[in-house]
Amino acid sequence: MKILVCISHVPDTTSKINFTDGDTKFDTNGVQFVINPNDEFGLTRAMWFKEKQGASVDVVNVGGAETEPTLRKALAIGADNAIRVNAEATDGFYVAKQLAKVAQDGGYDLVIAGRESIDYNGGMVPGMVAGLIGANFVNTCIGLEIEGDTATAIREIDGGKETSTTKLPLVVGGQKGLVEESDLRIPNMRGIMMARKKPLNVVEPVEASGETKAVQFEKPAPKGDVKLVSPDNVQELIDLLHNEAKAI
Amino acid sequence: MSVLVYTESEGGKFKKAAFEVASYAKEVANMLGTTVTAVSINGGDSSELATYGVDKVLEVKDDKLSGFTAKAYADVLKQAAEKEGAKVVVVSSSADSKFLAPLLAVGLNAGYASNVVALPESASPFKVKRTAFTNKAFNITEISTDVKIVGLSNNAFGLKESSAAASAEAFSPSLSDADFGVSVTSVDKAADKVSIADAEVVVSGGRGLKGPENWGLIEDLADVLGAATACSKPVSDMGWRPHSEHVGQTGKPVASNLYIAIGVSGAIQHLAGINASKVKVVINNDPEAPFFKAADYGIVGDAFEVVPKLIEKLKEFKSNNA
Numbered sequence: 001m002k003i004l005v006c007i008s009h010v011p012d013t014t015s016k017i018n019f020t021d022g023d024t025k026f027d028t029n030g031v032q033f034v035i036n037p038n039d040e041f042g043l044t045r046a047m048w049f050k051e052k053q054g055a056s057v058d059v060v061n062v063g064g065a066e067t068e069p070t071l072r073k074a075l076a077i078g079a080d081n082a083i084r085v086n087a088e089a090t091d092g093f094y095v096a097k098q099l100a101k102v103a104q105d106g107g108y109d110l111v112i113a114g115r116e117s118i119d120y121n122g123g124m125v126p127g128m129v130a131g132l133i134g135a136n137f138v139n140t141c142i143g144l145e146i147e148g149d150t151a152t153a154i155r156e157i158d159g160g161k162e163t164s165t166t167k168l169p170l171v172v173g174g175q176k177g178l179v180e181e182s183d184l185r186i187p188n189m190r191g192i193m194m195a196r197k198k199p200l201n202v203v204e205p206v207e208a209s210g211e212t213k214a215v216q217f218e219k220p221a222p223k224g225d226v227k228l229v230s231p232d233n234v235q236e237l238i239d240l241l242h243n244e245a246k247a248i
Numbered sequence: 249m250s251v252l253v254y255t256e257s258e259g260g261k262f263k264k265a266a267f268e269v270a271s272y273a274k275e276v277a278n279m280l281g282t283t284v285t286a287v288s289i290n291g292g293d294s295s296e297l298a299t300y301g302v303d304k305v306l307e308v309k310d311d312k313l314s315g316f317t318a319k320a321y322a323d324v325l326k327q328a329a330e331k332e333g334a335k336v337v338v339v340s341s342s343a344d345s346k347f348l349a350p351l352l353a354v355g356l357n358a359g360y361a362s363n364v365v366a367l368p369e370s371a372s373p374f375k376v377k378r379t380a381f382t383n384k385a386f387n388i389t390e391i392s393t394d395v396k397i398v399g400l401s402n403n404a405f406g407l408k409e410s411s412a413a414a415s416a417e418a419f420s421p422s423l424s425d426a427d428f429g430v431s432v433t434s435v436d437k438a439a440d441k442v443s444i445a446d447a448e449v450v451v452s453g454g455r456g457l458k459g460p461e462n463w464g465l466i467e468d469l470a471d472v473l474g475a476a477t478a479c480s481k482p483v484s485d486m487g488w489r490p491h492s493e494h495v496g497q498t499g500k501p502v503a504s505n506l507y508i509a510i511g512v513s514g515a516i517q518h519l520a521g522i523n524a525s526k527v528k529v530v531i532n533n534d535p536e537a538p539f540f541k542a543a544d545y546g547i548v549g550d551a552f553e554v555v556p557k558l559i560e561k562l563k564e565f566k567s568n569n570a
Contacts, residue, residue: 013497013517017384037498093359096350118382118497123362123399127318127350136429137318139347142491156492157435158343159443166430173347176498181485211359215375216388220523226530226540231549234558237529238565240545247506247527248449248473248565 001055001146001168004106005043006099006113006125007074008036008089009067013118019217026119026217035070038114042174044183045144046112047078053146056080058106062089062098068200075195076187082198087205090213092120096128097208103133108169110151115140115173120214123173130171138164142177250285251277252334253302254325256342257291264407264446265340266291267300271408272367272400273338274301279371280336284412287328287419289313289321298414300407306331306419312428315435316344320427322351327421329356329395336374337397341503342445349399359391362399365524382497383523401524402445402503444495447476450504450525452495454480456511456532456551460488465555466510472562478502480512496521510551514539531555 011017011031018027035043049055059074060083061067071082085098103111111130116123130137136151138144142161143154149168154161156177172178187195229237241248253273255266266286273284283303288294290313294305306328313320325348329337337352339345341363353360361376365386369375373390376398380387391397444450451470453463463477470477477493484494495502497517507525511532512518519542522528530543533550540546547554 011381013520017381019385091359092350093353096354120380120387121363121382122360123346124350124353124360127347128354131351131354134426137351138430139318140343152433153430155347156343157437158445159441160435160437161492162432162436163434164430164432176494177491211353211357211391211393212361213390213392214380214387215390217380218386218388219384220386223542224544226543226546228540229545229547231547231554234547234554235561237545237547237558238561241506241527241529242565242569245506245527245544248562 001049001053001110002106002108003046003049003055003057003110003112004103004108005039005046005057005059005074005079006111007039007043007059007061007070008114008117009033009061009063009070010036010117010119013037017219023217024215033070035073036114036117038116038118038175040184041176041178042112042114042172043074043077043079044185045174045178047185048179049146050078058083060085060099060102062087062095064088071200072195073187075198075200076191077185078191080198082200084200084202085205086202091210092122092124093128093212094208094210096125096132098205099125099129100132101206102203103129110146110168111135111171112174113171115175126171126173133169135169135171136166137171138166139173141172141174144172144178249333249335250283250304251280251336251338252325252329252332253284253286253338254345255286255288255291255297256340256344257288260290260292262292262296263342265342265402267407268403268405269338269340269400270297270300270302272405274408274410275367276336276338279368285328285332285334287325289324294414294416298412299409301410301412302414303412305414305416307416308419308421312423315432317428317430317432318344318347319351319429320423322348322355323423323427324421325352326355328419335395337395339397339399341399341402345399349397353397356395356397357393358395358397359393360397360399361389361391363401364398365401365404379524382520383501384520403448403505403526404503442474442476444476444478444493444500444502447504449473449475449506449508450478450502451475451508451510452478452480452512453483453510454512455482463489465551468559469508469555472559472566480518509539510555512539513537514542
């Protein structure tokens with residue numbers, strides 16, 4: 001089985017978010033970049049398929065040279081090969097078109113991408129890749145087993161979960177649950193050394209249009225101070241929520 | 249060239265989100281000087297949609313569509329959009345809508361903006377405001393394709409009544425086997441519980457509750473308020489509560505009208521995930537907990553003393569305001 005894991009290069013979850021150039025660009029100054037957490041759950045599940053079922057695992061990212069350390073980290077975790085599509089990831093549809101090309105050229109059986117990146121939260125890349133290559137698709141996937149060409153997937157739905165069966169080729173929108181937080185791997189020294197020797201192929205993008213564009217950013221308005229209520233007077237909280245906040 | 253809206257139903261009844269996306273679609277249609285067409289798949293009483301400004305309902309009745317299948321549902325919406333010549337398609341932020349929207353976008357070659365929180369800033373160019381960086385910021389996104397898909401964030405717009413006639417029309421799209429490549433074998437869903445996505449009020453517990461045996465407190469409070477229950481990441485990591493209740497940056501996003509956090513310190517990742525909620529309340533015995541900086545209302549106190557009192561007073565309030 002050939003697996004492709006799509007890796008988005010995103011600011012660490014603790015990053016302070018700021019913008020530059022008249023609030024038109026994300027300010028990367030002092031920001032630590034990591035593998036998108038939703039992708040990392042998928043990558044770790046892919047490692048399981050590699051170790052238990054002999055799958056091969058490639059990772060791919062659409063981005064400039066600055067994203068290579070993130071791909072190297074994925075290699076250090078255990079992926080076999082990395083591919084970087086040398087283009088700016090301007091819009092989810094554009095990224096999906098690039099990934100679809102890589103997925104098609106490589107003849108992958110399973111493509112895993114995070115259900116969304118934690119920076120733009122577009123939540124469209126895995127579904128669009130599936131639509132573009134005509135593969136089956138399961139989003140918000142929290143459990144995945146594969147036997148031969150049949151997959152059993154569990155999807156998180158509002159208020160519960162749903163189990164389905166489908167055939168490969170399959171695209172999965174991954175998230176926590178594919179593996180547990182405690183299953184995530186920190187690359188060891190041997191992994192890091194080996195990752196330096198593994199192939200990282202840079203390919204040029206296919207001609208494609210972006211369909212959306214983030215033209216302006218803004219930060220939420222600063223919040224007023226919290227109104228404190230005495231623990232001996234919870235009735236006051238109810239009155240405030242009812243009369244002032246109109247929330248109950 | 250009407251505005252097309254996907255009005256979801258469950259068990260033959262429209263979901264609240266259906267009325268919200270219909271209300272939103274109506275305002276967008278007003279901006280564009282056109283009408284609203286809803287697509288209802290094995291749905292509720294179409295006349296209910298008239299209250300929220302829907303002019304026409306395409307009713308799809310098909311046993312093959314009795315359970316949600318993203319690809320087939322996306323195909324239905326694609327054919328409906330083409331039939332109506334729709335330039336804007338509005339969907340909700342339910343798990344199902346987020347599942348089908350990217351497939352629909354490919355089908356219609358349409359730009360898609362998810363997590364949209366307001367009416368378009370302008371119709372030409374078409375610009376919408378959406379959340380980004382997991383609620384730490386907003387961005388204005390311009391969609392440049394001929395057909396545009398807007399995914400409206402839950403509770404972002406609310407319900408707005410405006411009467412219309414809502415003529416119903418049977419619609420029978422042609423579906424192929426490829427639409428049913430994923431077959432659902434079982435659904436595990438608590439029928440009597442409000443889901444976090446659908447809830448107007450969410451009550452959340454953190455490590456301050458000391459153990460899973462104390463969750464009755466959270467559940468009792470949630471019961472009085474008709475709320476969904478949620479938890480912080482450490483609580484789900486320790487296995488006190490299921491992952492499905494974990495809210496935050498890597499868990500579920502929350503966009504409720506009221507969010508009550510009990511014994512949750514307020515790590516930056518947690519706050520990011522719940523920031524879209526309108527009113528935030530924190531109860532914590534540590535006055536230095538970061539959550540107090542993000543909350544609208546707070547009580548510094550012991551949850552085990554404060555929450556039972558709150559439940560009692562809320563019961564009185566509810567019986568007086570019933």
